Amino acid sequence: MLRNQGSRSSHHPSYEMIRDKILNGELEGGTKIVEEKLASELGFSRTPIRDSIRRLEYEGLIVRKKVVSPTEKDLRNLFEVRMLLEGSASKAAATFLSDKELEELKECVDIGRNGSFEEIMSANERFHAIIVNSSNNDVMINIIDRMQSIIYLFRHTVVFYNRPFLIDEHEDIYNAIKERNAEKAEALMQEHLQKDLEFCLHLLQRRQ
Amino acid sequence: MLRNQGSRSSHHPSYEMIRDKILNGELEGGTKIVEEKLASELGFSRTPIRDSIRRLEYEGLIVRKKVVSPTEKDLRNLFEVRMLLEGSASKAAATFLSDKELEELKECVDIGRNGSFEEIMSANERFHAIIVNSSNNDVMINIIDRMQSIIYLFRHTVVFYNRPFLIDEHEDIYNAIKERNAEKAEALMQEHLQKDLEFCLHLLQRRQ
DNA sequence: TTTAAAAATAATGTATACATCAAAATATTT
DNA sequence: AAATATTTTGATGTATACATTATTTTTAAA
Numbered sequence: 001m002l003r004n005q006g007s008r009s010s011h012h013p014s015y016e017m018i019r020d021k022i023l024n025g026e027l028e029g030g031t032k033i034v035e036e037k038l039a040s041e042l043g044f045s046r047t048p049i050r051d052s053i054r055r056l057e058y059e060g061l062i063v064r065k066k067v068v069s070p071t072e073k074d075l076r077n078l079f080e081v082r083m084l085l086e087g088s089a090s091k092a093a094a095t096f097l098s099d100k101e102l103e104e105l106k107e108c109v110d111i112g113r114n115g116s117f118e119e120i121m122s123a124n125e126r127f128h129a130i131i132v133n134s135s136n137n138d139v140m141i142n143i144i145d146r147m148q149s150i151i152y153l154f155r156h157t158v159v160f161y162n163r164p165f166l167i168d169e170h171e172d173i174y175n176a177i178k179e180r181n182a183e184k185a186e187a188l189m190q191e192h193l194q195k196d197l198e199f200c201l202h203l204l205q206r207r208q
Numbered sequence: 209m210l211r212n213q214g215s216r217s218s219h220h221p222s223y224e225m226i227r228d229k230i231l232n233g234e235l236e237g238g239t240k241i242v243e244e245k246l247a248s249e250l251g252f253s254r255t256p257i258r259d260s261i262r263r264l265e266y267e268g269l270i271v272r273k274k275v276v277s278p279t280e281k282d283l284r285n286l287f288e289v290r291m292l293l294e295g296s297a298s299k300a301a302a303t304f305l306s307d308k309e310l311e312e313l314k315e316c317v318d319i320g321r322n323g324s325f326e327e328i329m330s331a332n333e334r335f336h337a338i339i340v341n342s343s344n345n346d347v348m349i350n351i352i353d354r355m356q357s358i359i360y361l362f363r364h365t366v367v368f369y370n371r372p373f374l375i376d377e378h379e380d381i382y383n384a385i386k387e388r389n390a391e392k393a394e395a396l397m398q399e400h401l402q403k404d405l406e407f408c409l410h411l412l413q414r415r416q
Numbered sequence: 417t418t419t420a421a422a423a424a425t426a427a428t429g430t431a432t433a434c435a436t437c438a439a440a441a442t443a444t445t446t
Numbered sequence: 447a448a449a450t451a452t453t454t455t456g457a458t459g460t461a462t463a464c465a466t467t468a469t470t471t472t473t474a475a476a
Contacts, residue, residue: 012459034427045461050428054259058266065428077347084292139285143351220429242457253431258458273458 014042015052022061023152029069033062061149070150072204078150079197083190085140086132090173090189093134094182105130105174112167120159125152127170131177131189154200163199222250223260230269231360237277241270269357278358280412286355287405291398293348294340298381298397301342302390313338313382320375328367333360335378339385339397362408371407 018038021027039049056062070078097105108130111123125148132144158166169192176185226246229235247257264270278286305313316338319331333356340352366374377400384393 036427046428047460047462051262051459054262074347077345080296080345081293081347081351084296085289088288088292137285137288139282139289139355143289147347244457254458255430255432259429 011055012044012048012052014038014044014049015055017042018049018052019056019061019149022056022067023149023156027067029067031067033065033067056149059146059149068150070153072201074150075154075197075200075204078147079193082144082147082151083193085144086128086193087186087190089132089135089137089140090177090185091182092136093131094177094180094185096136097130097134097177101130101134102174102178105177109167109171109174112170117159121155124155124159124166124170131173154196157203158196158199161199161203163196165195169195219263220252220256220260222246222252222257223263225250226257226260227264227269227357230264230275231357231364235275237275239275241273241275264357267354267357276358278361280409282358283362283405283408283412286358287401290352290355290359291401293352294336294401295394295398297340297343297345297348298385298393299390300344301339302385302388302393304344305338305342305385309338309342310382310386313385317375317379317382320378325367329363332363332367332374332378339381362404365411366404366407369407369411371404373403377403 018027027033033053035046035049035053038053039046042049053062053065061068105127108123108127111119112127115123128144132141135141169188173185173188173192176188226235235241241261243254243257243261246261247254250257261270261273269276313335316331316335319327320335323331336352340349343349377396381393381396381400384396
């Protein structure tokens, strides 16, 4: 369950413990988060647990002392912002990406075709991370980074249910970037995210 | 020193006290933030002060226990994101804004021409807030809301030094929205923010 | 039986003491 | 005097007790 933890201030181990409990479904959407309960469960005092909860609230994984369960609207909102920001980042990638980074991007595509579940998960995450980082814009990188946890919940779904054409779309984006075609890269990224959104919405509706 | 505090979780009074000390320059960029010092100064214990500091770190007003002093790069990054998000929101405004909200937007323009310093400050903030809210996207609204504090630092500068054409640009944007011309509204908003950026950069350079 | 009030319980907010870590100042050695 | 140890001071991290607020349960009344 890898995640780029950015260059942000260090945090207490309980932060990752709680986050992972949410991401792997041990704490499911709607569960009440009680400080003292987590504190005794994880073997820390309330103080660092409180800090971790605050941080998870900032990231949107906890809302009003409950584990978030994103609605269809939340999902649409999140993807709307992602399309704007990652679309723009894709233009930057087409303009600025070095040969070495292009090579890395290609590797992510290849792992996406042949890797294990966990490998595919982190390759997909890395694919998007390389593109976002190419924006060279810390504000943008931080915003996407803060969305990562919720994005993760859905990326998991998309990979688990083996969404068709996912890797093909990544390859198309990679090719547009390689060709230095900024407009095409942006458009393809936006279409790609739109497909992800539709796939997630589809699953969300079947579940309810 | 008004700010829309969003619909987020309530906070301790010390949060606003510290934030305002930063925004009005009482605590200037680079100042070391010491928990115990603020606690005794403001008359609270360290616990709520710590919370408030964490939140200000999250908003970017405090970085590594110091009051932020945004660099030229920070400014460019922030405005790049604003141009994407507020540009998109302007399209939404042109499409969805009600007559009542249009009227409010017009009032902001009028106050911008005739109001006092404080009135102009909050009218300008309100102008942007109405447009951003019209996106009807909580994720986007929250991102911009979190940027507000740092934006405030610069909006202050822009109004204080009486940037030329600021209100004319607002009026142009208002007219495009009123005409329901989404593409034009987006383009004008982006140009407007680009001008703001250049004006701030200009001042930032003269100061150093 | 339903509703409202009161009491009891649970959870979070706040203060504070102590522990650990980081930085600065002093002392010691070369 | 310069460089390195050592001590001291300062600041943040952590645990915990108490205060306040919110929630639930119980009791009483309609």
